[in-house]
Amino acid sequence: MKTRGIIALSYQMEIRTKKDGDEKGLWNILQPVVRAGDTYALPRDWSRDDALRYWCAPGHQVWVAEENERIIGSYFLQANQLGGGDHVANAGFATHPEATGRGVATALCTHALSLATSLGFRAMQFNFVVSTNERAVALWKKFGFRIAGTLPKAFRHPTRGFVDVYVMYREL
Amino acid sequence: MKTRGIIALSYQMEIRTKKDGDEKGLWNILQPVVRAGDTYALPRDWSRDDALRYWCAPGHQVWVAEENERIIGSYFLQANQLGGGDHVANAGFATHPEATGRGVATALCTHALSLATSLGFRAMQFNFVVSTNERAVALWKKFGFRIAGTLPKAFRHPTRGFVDVYVMYREL
Numbered sequence: 001m002k003t004r005g006i007i008a009l010s011y012q013m014e015i016r017t018k019k020d021g022d023e024k025g026l027w028n029i030l031q032p033v034v035r036a037g038d039t040y041a042l043p044r045d046w047s048r049d050d051a052l053r054y055w056c057a058p059g060h061q062v063w064v065a066e067e068n069e070r071i072i073g074s075y076f077l078q079a080n081q082l083g084g085g086d087h088v089a090n091a092g093f094a095t096h097p098e099a100t101g102r103g104v105a106t107a108l109c110t111h112a113l114s115l116a117t118s119l120g121f122r123a124m125q126f127n128f129v130v131s132t133n134e135r136a137v138a139l140w141k142k143f144g145f146r147i148a149g150t151l152p153k154a155f156r157h158p159t160r161g162f163v164d165v166y167v168m169y170r171e172l
Numbered sequence: 173m174k175t176r177g178i179i180a181l182s183y184q185m186e187i188r189t190k191k192d193g194d195e196k197g198l199w200n201i202l203q204p205v206v207r208a209g210d211t212y213a214l215p216r217d218w219s220r221d222d223a224l225r226y227w228c229a230p231g232h233q234v235w236v237a238e239e240n241e242r243i244i245g246s247y248f249l250q251a252n253q254l255g256g257g258d259h260v261a262n263a264g265f266a267t268h269p270e271a272t273g274r275g276v277a278t279a280l281c282t283h284a285l286s287l288a289t290s291l292g293f294r295a296m297q298f299n300f301v302v303s304t305n306e307r308a309v310a311l312w313k314k315f316g317f318r319i320a321g322t323l324p325k326a327f328r329h330p331t332r333g334f335v336d337v338y339v340m341y342r343e344l
Binding site: 037038040041042043044081082083084085086087088122123125127128130147148149150151152153154155156157158162165167169171 | 209210212213214215216253254255256257258259260294295297299300302319320321322323324325326327328329330334337339341343
């Protein structure tokens, strides 16, 4: 039993920058997010190219979490605004459905906060956290983000109708 | 005296969609905004092309206020998010420095709220209202916008340093 436990905990996850050839692995993660349409404000009928163009947009630093040569999570980091607002970072996170509950998002967020700090950002802002995405809200709170504002009924949830959205913010 | 008063109040302002040839007039409005860098989070060294590309971005409906064949103000309207968030509008406003205090912004905002409503938007959101821009904050409040959230020190004001930013929101 003990050995099995050790084996179960010993998986290797590497977080590295996105490279050419990662597109298929990224789409495997993004497709369920886009199709579900319950956490990101993105068109549910987006193609693979649409989703990759969004995730890997100019100005985005894209990182992936890889395990046994399989991408199980990803995040992008960018400045949330230009000019006098470019000291606040923004990031987006996604985890492969089969890899949830294993700390992937925690590892990615830890990495993103550290990277943002090292790049000189002074704060991180999430512009659009759907209030019904309780898992994400709880995780961001654990990381020190607080709800800076609530946007009433700003999201049309595919099953729950109009729901509130949070702007979440954390100084670095 | 009375006659002069009547003359002073009788200026004609027309609000119409942006057309080819408006670029010079638009830049006359945007240049002071960009160069001052105290209200919009835009690079202060932006060129005319940068500014026009931003203001007239794909997805933006651009309107101008014209008086005696001179553009004295402009706004753009867009969906603030995609997918499940595309029922909330976003807009940006600018007035020619020589035309401030004459109700141009009021006329443009009245027009924008009416247009957004007619297009089926359910709310309007301003993502980045610099708190020191008291004139704008007061005007948006008069129009029924409330501060949905405060982003601490999210803007580097060119003379006041790090200042707060408001997210403002109004249902339509």
